[in-house]
Amino acid sequence: MIKVNSGLIDKIKIDENFNASACFNCGTCSALCPVGFDILPRKLFRYVLLGDEEKILESTDQIFSCLLCRMCEEQCPQEVNITENIRLIRSYLAKSKLGV
């Protein structure tokens, strides 16, 4: 069962560049990722859009393992701002969940 936080997306989407909803889940980004974590970024964006805060928290280490190298964005057919989206998710976690 997923516990949904419907307000989560508003807390993360504090910048106009956040466009996770443009992702159509093709996985090109995951195939190119030098870190090699399959959660990044397509599954992660689904969790954010669904408001599955628990899954996002479980993925904290992976979210902060992203290199922000933008290799994924070079081939993204949907021009998703993947690294900026991840940076904004980090921002939410740092402020609201990690006590930074």
Add this chain to the structure above:
Amino acid sequence: MSKVGAVLGILNDNFEKRKTVFSVSKESLTSWAKDLNIKKGTDTIIYTGHMYQLMPITKSATSIYENFEESSLMNFAPVGRFINKFVDLSSMSKYAAKPEKKEEERSNKCLQNIYQLLKYAGVEAGYLYEDELYVGTLLYDNGIDEPLINQAKILNKILKDNFVQNIITVDPHTTHMLRKVYKKILPEFDYNVKNYIEVLYEKKIKPQNKLNMTLAIHDSCVLARYEEVIDEPRTLLKNAGVDYVEPELSRKLTHCCGGPIESLFPKKAKEIASKRANDLLSCSNIVTTMCPICLLNLKESTPAKDNFLDLSEILAKAYL
């Protein structure tokens, strides 16, 4: 509190309280400029952003951190954060992880090379000396952007007080932060920001010595993908007589050196660096980098450490 939260908390506390993430003495930060008679301020300055100067202590501290990254000692990281609010732990790390003298000398030499190359190109750049600030890349990348607004305001005042209009940066991260990020978070932060590689390219400098060497190019992710500086270093190398080899993943498809996660996950960072270093060394036994973080991570991931050269080290041989 998680390990990630504690480490980021320490970095954030240092930045808010001490204006940097890792304390290094003012003397170490500015010693590269000691005998160069560089003017303070002026309308065009070289801005180091402390990146080259931080690499020696980053190397020694990371090698220690790597050893207990996954140990139970990390459970005490939140305690470390509490203590760090009162005692600057990063300034004490120089005793636990003393930077190597040769690494400090090399970092200084790279900065001196860049300054001399700019001078050769006809650019008499000033310098802010101890007034220069770390720009906060590590915080911004990890989503901690609020303290940056204050840092941008402080830096903006320093630049205005010194009548600065043009900023020449020496590393890709500081270039991106000052050119794009600071302008976004503080609209009045309005300066002409260029990386030194762009300036040397625009000035069409001519080599004094033709180099007869072959090397592989490692593009920085930030310089190539964020800032689209790709052809400039190649032209400078080609004009210097360098025969450069493009690895399979190069230019806009360059492969990361792993450096951005070395503060949080040093083992993973080293795995990524090692893979990239081996790819590069399979193209040529000499490799050039354009970022001090790339240089440190790649060379430290392989026994062939001496085969990695900063671009400034090669350009200095040809143009100075």
